[in-house]
Amino acid sequence: MKDTKRSSASPETYFLEGPHSRGHELIFSIRIFREFIRGFRDLHFVGPCVTVFGSARFDEAHPYYAMAREIGRNLAQAGFAVMTGGGPGIMEAANRGAKEGNGVSVGSNIRLPVEQQPNPYLDRWVTFDHFFVRKVLLFKYSYAFIIMPGGLGTTDELFEALTLIQTGKIGQFPIIIMGKEYWRDVAELMRKMVEAGTASAKDLELLYFTDSVDEVMDVIRTRVIKAFGFKRVSKRPWRILGERRLQPHVCH
Numbered sequence: 001m002k003d004t005k006r007s008s009a010s011p012e013t014y015f016l017e018g019p020h021s022r023g024h025e026l027i028f029s030i031r032i033f034r035e036f037i038r039g040f041r042d043l044h045f046v047g048p049c050v051t052v053f054g055s056a057r058f059d060e061a062h063p064y065y066a067m068a069r070e071i072g073r074n075l076a077q078a079g080f081a082v083m084t085g086g087g088p089g090i091m092e093a094a095n096r097g098a099k100e101g102n103g104v105s106v107g108s109n110i111r112l113p114v115e116q117q118p119n120p121y122l123d124r125w126v127t128f129d130h131f132f133v134r135k136v137l138l139f140k141y142s143y144a145f146i147i148m149p150g151g152l153g154t155t156d157e158l159f160e161a162l163t164l165i166q167t168g169k170i171g172q173f174p175i176i177i178m179g180k181e182y183w184r185d186v187a188e189l190m191r192k193m194v195e196a197g198t199a200s201a202k203d204l205e206l207l208y209f210t211d212s213v214d215e216v217m218d219v220i221r222t223r224v225i226k227a228f229g230f231k232r233v234s235k236r237p238w239r240i241l242g243e244r245r246l247q248p249h250v251c252h
Helices: 004-008 011-015 022-043 063-077 090-100 131-140 152-166 184-196 213-228
Strands: 049-053 081-084 105-110 124-128 142-147 175-178 207-210
Touching: 011 022, 022 105, 022 124, 022 131, 049 063, 049 090, 049 131, 049 152, 063 081, 063 090, 063 175, 063 213, 081 090, 090 105, 105 131, 124 131, 131 142, 131 152, 142 152, 142 213, 152 175, 175 213, 207 213
Parallel strands: 049 081, 049 142, 081 105, 105 124, 142 175, 175 207
Antiparallel strands: none
């Protein structure tokens, strides 16, 4: 009998419903592996990066768009590639600023029914089918994470970054949260976690709440450049693997 439930669900939704046949789960795993490899090869030479997270829903007229654009420009001028989720809104603004700063602009895009198309300010982007693959790539190449105002996805990425650092899965990279009033309740929630003993005060030491782009760059200089330096891939690309060095498309 035809499995109508499976035919009406997306491959990812069906996979996450529970156990399926060994063959189906093997094929799904191979697809995930191929998606990871494609992302690794396309982004191998883009670093060092700073990832900027934020809402897709702020347009060019919004003050947060202007703030993200300025951040992108400053990061590019400091020598970083600017990585975003590759879509519109805050992501577009940060990528646009990177281009204006004559730097490298990169997107780790997600395929969605609505809202998410690669913005026009990207030197390179990869489009993924699965959020968890995309998130690995957004964290893998970056020395700092800038959290602009955003929604559920941005909040998820904030706590993902903090959890990865807390558990030692990635280095002690700074998390810079822009929009102090916007994130005020989140800051209060974190203080309550410390008071309740569910989080350590030390866990939150790498969080910086600010509205100042100058303060962002001070943190980048002191907590990134001085602490970690720049790590660039010096090996030659393997064309057989689809690897390419990335040069910024300079804006005039």
